[in-house]
Amino acid sequence: MGSEADTGIESPDGAANPIDTEYEIGQDNIQAEIGPFGLDVHNPVFLISGLAIVAFVFLTLAFQESVGPMFNDLRGWLTSSLDWFFLSAANVFVVLCLFLIVSPLGRVRLGGADATPDYSYAGWFAMLFAAGMGIGLMFYGVSEPISHFTSSMGGIAVGEDGLRTDWAPLGAAAGDADAAFDLGMAATIFHWGLHPWAIYATVALALALFSFNKGLPLTIRSIFYPIFGERVWGWTGHLIDILAVFATLFGLATSLGFGAEQANAGLDYLFGISVSDTSKVFLIVGITGVALISVLAGLDAGVKRLSEINMILAALLLLFVVLVGPTMEIITGFFSSLLSYAQYLPALSNPVGREDANFSQGWTSFYWAWWISWSPFVGMFIARVSRGRTVREFITCVLIIPSLVCVLWMTAFGGTAVHMVTEGVTAIAEAGLPIKLFTMLDQLPLQAITSFIGIVLVIVFFVTSSDSGSLVIDTITAGGKVDAPVPQRVFWCTFEGLVAIALLLGGGLGSLQAMAVSTGFPFAIVLLMACYSIIQGLRTEPKAVGANSEATVSKD
Amino acid sequence: MYQKMLVPVDLAHVEKLDKAIKTAVDLAKHYKAEISLLGVGTNTPSSVAHTPKEFEQKLQAFAEDLASKHGVSTKAVVHISHDPAVDLSKELVAKADELGADVIVMASHVPGIADHIFASHGGYVASHSDLSVFLVR
Numbered sequence: 001m002g003s004e005a006d007t008g009i010e011s012p013d014g015a016a017n018p019i020d021t022e023y024e025i026g027q028d029n030i031q032a033e034i035g036p037f038g039l040d041v042h043n044p045v046f047l048i049s050g051l052a053i054v055a056f057v058f059l060t061l062a063f064q065e066s067v068g069p070m071f072n073d074l075r076g077w078l079t080s081s082l083d084w085f086f087l088s089a090a091n092v093f094v095v096l097c098l099f100l101i102v103s104p105l106g107r108v109r110l111g112g113a114d115a116t117p118d119y120s121y122a123g124w125f126a127m128l129f130a131a132g133m134g135i136g137l138m139f140y141g142v143s144e145p146i147s148h149f150t151s152s153m154g155g156i157a158v159g160e161d162g163l164r165t166d167w168a169p170l171g172a173a174a175g176d177a178d179a180a181f182d183l184g185m186a187a188t189i190f191h192w193g194l195h196p197w198a199i200y201a202t203v204a205l206a207l208a209l210f211s212f213n214k215g216l217p218l219t220i221r222s223i224f225y226p227i228f229g230e231r232v233w234g235w236t237g238h239l240i241d242i243l244a245v246f247a248t249l250f251g252l253a254t255s256l257g258f259g260a261e262q263a264n265a266g267l268d269y270l271f272g273i274s275v276s277d278t279s280k281v282f283l284i285v286g287i288t289g290v291a292l293i294s295v296l297a298g299l300d301a302g303v304k305r306l307s308e309i310n311m312i313l314a315a316l317l318l319l320f321v322v323l324v325g326p327t328m329e330i331i332t333g334f335f336s337s338l339l340s341y342a343q344y345l346p347a348l349s350n351p352v353g354r355e356d357a358n359f360s361q362g363w364t365s366f367y368w369a370w371w372i373s374w375s376p377f378v379g380m381f382i383a384r385v386s387r388g389r390t391v392r393e394f395i396t397c398v399l400i401i402p403s404l405v406c407v408l409w410m411t412a413f414g415g416t417a418v419h420m421v422t423e424g425v426t427a428i429a430e431a432g433l434p435i436k437l438f439t440m441l442d443q444l445p446l447q448a449i450t451s452f453i454g455i456v457l458v459i460v461f462f463v464t465s466s467d468s469g470s471l472v473i474d475t476i477t478a479g480g481k482v483d484a485p486v487p488q489r490v491f492w493c494t495f496e497g498l499v500a501i502a503l504l505l506g507g508g509l510g511s512l513q514a515m516a517v518s519t520g521f522p523f524a525i526v527l528l529m530a531c532y533s534i535i536q537g538l539r540t541e542p543k544a545v546g547a548n549s550e551a552t553v554s555k556d
Numbered sequence: 557m558y559q560k561m562l563v564p565v566d567l568a569h570v571e572k573l574d575k576a577i578k579t580a581v582d583l584a585k586h587y588k589a590e591i592s593l594l595g596v597g598t599n600t601p602s603s604v605a606h607t608p609k610e611f612e613q614k615l616q617a618f619a620e621d622l623a624s625k626h627g628v629s630t631k632a633v634v635h636i637s638h639d640p641a642v643d644l645s646k647e648l649v650a651k652a653d654e655l656g657a658d659v660i661v662m663a664s665h666v667p668g669i670a671d672h673i674f675a676s677h678g679g680y681v682a683s684h685s686d687l688s689v690f691l692v693r
Contacts, residue, residue, distance in 0.1 A: 018606055026568075026603035111599065112607065118599060118638065212599065215606030298642030387599050482600050483640040 018215035019225060023233045025217045029479050041488065042479035044238050049245035049477060050495075056250070056515070057499055060508040068511035075369075075514035078521050080357075083365035087351035089524045090368045093198040094349075096531050097399050100205075105538040106392030111212040113542055117388035121397070122311075123304055124385055128402060130307035130464035131381045133196065134314070135255070137409050138458050139262060142436040144191070145414025146421060146429055148184035151359075153177065169359045170347055181418060185337040186344040188410050191363065193341065193403040195349070196371040199527065201398040203379025204386065206530040208394070209537045212387050217480020220244040220376050220526075226536045227529055240526065241476050244376035247519035248476075249492075251374055252469040253499040254513035259462050260284045260504065262434035266455050269435045281501055287459060288497030291466035295489045303467045310460045317453050318412055324444050325416045333411045341407070369520030372527065380475070381468045384482070391538065413440065466496060558587045558688075562657035564594045564648055564677075567604045567614055576663035576692040577622070583661065583690070584628045591630045592655055593619045596637050596644055608636050645680035652687055664691040 028043045041047075060067050079086065100106050109115055117124070148169055155174025157166040166172065169187040173179035206223040216222035221237030228236050260283040267273040267283075294302035322330050354360040386394055417440045421429045431439040441450045470493040477492075478484035503509045563580045565573055584591050595618075597604065597611035605611035612634045619632040635651055637643050652660055664678025682689040 024603060025601055112609075211601060212607075215601045218600040296642065299639035300643065302642075384600065480600070481602060482598050483602065483644075486641050489641075 018213070019210075021216070021225070021230065021233075023216075023230070025480055026478075028233075029481070039488065040481060040484045041477055042241070045241045045245065045479070046477040048238070049242045049249075052242065052246060053249055053495075053499065056512065057502055057508075060512055061502065061506040064507055064511075068508060071511040071514040071518065075518045078518055079365040079369050080361040082521065083354075083357075083361045084351040086365045086368040086372075086520070086524060087349060087360070089372075089528055090195045090199060091349050091351065092528065092531060093202045094194050096534070097194075097198045097201050097205075097395050100534075100538075101392055101395050101400075105535070105541075106395070107390060108209075108213070108538050108541040109388070109390045110208045110394060111387040115212070115388040119304070119385050123308060125397065125401070126307035126311035127304060127385050127468075128382055128398060129314075129405075130303070130310055130461065131378050131468045133192070133406075134310065134461040135259065135458065135465060137192070137314075137406070138437060138454070138461060139433060140188075140192075141409055141413040142417045142428070142440050143414075143433050144188045145184050145410060145418050146436070148187045149180050149418045149421070150184075150429065152180035152183045164356060164358060167358045167362065168356065169363075170344065170356055172356075177422060181415075182336065182340040183344065184418065185333075185410065185415060186340040187348060187359070187363070188414060189337060189341040189403075189407050190345065190348045191367045192406040192410060194399060195368065197399045197402050199368075199371045199375050200378045200382060201395055202527055202530055202534070203375040204382035204398060205391065205394060206534050206537075207380055207383035208386050209534060209541075211383065211480075213541055214537060218380070218384065218482065219476050219480040220380065222480070223526075223530045223533050226533045243519060243522060244380075245473050245476050247373045247516055247523065248377040248469055248473055249496060249499065250512050250516035250519075251377065252466060253496045254503065254509050254516055256284060256287065256462060256466060256496065256500040257504045257509040258513070259458070260287070260500070263455070263458055263462075265432060265434035266438060266458065269438055270451050270455060277505060280504055283459075284497055284500050284504070287462045287466060288493060288500075290459075290463045291470070291493050291497075292490060294463060294467045295470055295493050296486065299471065303464055303471070306460055306464050306467070310457060310464065313453055313457050313460075317450060317457065318409060320446075320450060321412045321416060321441075321444065324446075325412065326419065329419065330412050330415060333415045334408055337411050337415065338407055366517070369517050369524075371520075372523045373517050373520035375523060375527065377469055377472050380472045384471075384475075413437070416440070466493060469496065558583065558589045558659045560592065560655070560657045560659075561587075561589045562592050562594055562652045562655060562660045562687075564596070564660070564662045565615070565618065566663075567595055567611070567618065568602070570618075573663050576661060579690065579692050580661040581622070581626045581628055583659070585626070589659075591619075591622070591628055592633050592657060593622070593630055594633045594635060594648065594651055594655075596635050596640050596647065598640060599636055599638075608634070611636075645677045645684070648677065648681050649685045652681075652685055657687060659688045659690065660685060661690045661692065664693055 029040055030043055031040045151166055151168040152173045154166055154168060155172045156164060159165040169183055173183050207218065210216045210222040210225060211218040216225055219241055221232045221240045224232050260280040263283050264275050264280050268275050273279055294306055382398060417428050420443055425443055428436060428439045437454055438451050441447050441454060470489045473492045474484060474489045475482055503512060561580060561584055580591055593615060595611065595615040597608055599608060605614055615632040615634055619630040623630040633655065635647060637647055660681060662678055662681065664676055678691040682691055
């Protein structure tokens with residue numbers, strides 16, 4: 001801790017305006033001894049979320065014929081009928097975040113006016129990516145720009161019913177390679193840029209504010225104190241927390257299951273390791289095993305260190321592609337893609353009157369629901385490591401910089417791959433999603449080394465997600481306590497691996513993933529309310545300009 | 557023989573500390589040692605305190621109370637941990653060295669089966685610190 005004086009005493013954290021509540025953290029917790037292990041869990045939340053997860057797994061396995069399509073239909077219905085809602089909600093989050101950067105409210109410091117940051121920029125930043133979207137960048141960095149480019153090139157196709165059957169964004173760009181490239185990059189960046197990070201930033205900011213400044217427990221329900229008051233400690237709050245645990249665990253378990261399939265395909269392509277249930281189960285067990293070691297090593301020695309290693313590896317890979325690939329093309333591409341993004345942003349984010357239903361519902365709306373369903377997990381993890389930053393610093397580092405990194409990543413990997421495809425390397429376009437990255441790296445020198453780094457990155461990103469996810473679920477189910485006994489984290493981490501294996505072998509990964517994405521709908525409502533809470537919360541905070549500054553203490 | 561005694565305290569479970577505190581006070585009186593009460597808190601709100609500052613105040617009050625009750629000299633030392641469930645033992649050992657303590661007196665429980673898998677704090681400190689460690693069971 002950098003803030004410790006010689007006396008070993010934490011320096012006072014200056015002005016803040018805590019919420020006065022009768023609730024005592026841990027008051028609803030059960031502290032018990034199960035066999036030789038100690039336990040400290042929130043009374044209804046732990047048990048109900050655990051049982052609900054087991055019940056859903058059993059239901060899905062037992063009634064695959066009926067339950068599977070039901071979840072898929074639910075997800076499909078939500079993202080297509082309520083596309084306007086998802087698109088509008090995401091726009092609100094972006095506007096709120098951009099507003100907070102310029103508004104005087106941005107001067108509020110998380111943790112009190114004199115709080116100092118817990119983590120260095122490098123460590124903080126590494127953890128943002130590791131939990132947030134590292135794994136997605138590995139899989140979609142090459143494939144998504146190619147998809148949008150190809151569909152844009154294909155132009156508009158109209159079916160017999162008069163509806164568009166093509167998947168191109170907006171008005172497509174039939175036959176015009178340059179325009180299709182720009183549109184494709186803009187659409188990709190749209191899905192990985194400001195909007196997803198604004199979703200994460202909103203949840204994270206709300207949690208950090210209500211926990212560090214207002215003194216409420218670090219759990220999702222605390223965000224709703226300004227709206228529900230003391231009722232958040234009752235069933236209203238239980239429900240919000242249970243839903244968060246549910247979405248997080250199923251989100252993690254299903255992506256671990258699919259991730260194992262994808263990693264298996266990658267290993268098959270690289271080393272000829274056969275694609276089979278045995279290898280997949282082996283991969284899940286391996287990933288969960290490493291995640292367990294990391295969980296047992298704690299936040300600093302485990303997930304933080306792994307995240308830093310991953311950030312260095314990812315940076316090396318990015319640098320390699322930029323230097324060895326078409327360097328000038330990538331550098332100019334970075335700016336031109338940014339420009340196309342800005343140019344197409346209003347049209348792409350328009351929630352109503354869209355003619356590209358396949359794109360806006362099948363891609364955008366689906367993505368927004370997906371990011372939103374991940375937001376309790378990622379947001380809570382980001383919140384936990386963000387104490388001591390001002391709101392302005394926080395938004396800049398959680399919204400602007402990650403978006404720019406995504407633009408660079410997509411330009412370097414996706415842009416380069418699209419150019420390769422137009423130059424006749426069809427193998428990349430034809431390859432399956434999991435191995436697109438590797439087929440692209442094949443075109444560059446030293447592919448044995450870079451592909452190996454690629455597969456290591458994929459696996460370690462899964463480990464960091466699984467690890468940080470266990471931390472988050474454990475904290476929520478312990479009623480906001482971050483010092484609950486370690487066996488509880490071990491339980492959640494193992495549980496996640498077991499659910500993934502059960503769904504992988506029994507079928508149902510897809511349907512439960514659809515279920516997890518569907519939770520994006522209730523959470524979108526929850527997040528919209530959080531926007532109100534954030535403004536309310538920030539307005540009652542004293543503002544600071546720098547660490548240890550004389551804060552302007554409000555006298556209320 | 558001892559000048560500076562380190563006594564880790566868990567403010568959430570003060571009732572379990574009675575015996576350890578009594579032992580520490582007796583030793584401190586005997587050797588005229590100063591007691592440093594070490595509290596490990598978190599940045600996130602906990603059942604003990606909403607902020608690190610409140611945690612510090614509570615520990616300070618606890619230390620002053622002890623000093624006036626038993627006539628020993630005490631000092632409150634706060635350490636804020638990122639992940640106390642895992643890092644606590646390690647941080648206790650490091651903190652003891654940093655403070656220049658010469659003996660650690662701490663409460664621990666009778667070892668059970670679980671301690672073979674997840675080491676108890678007392679057990680860890682006793683086997684990893686260079687200092688004399690008095691585990692009160």
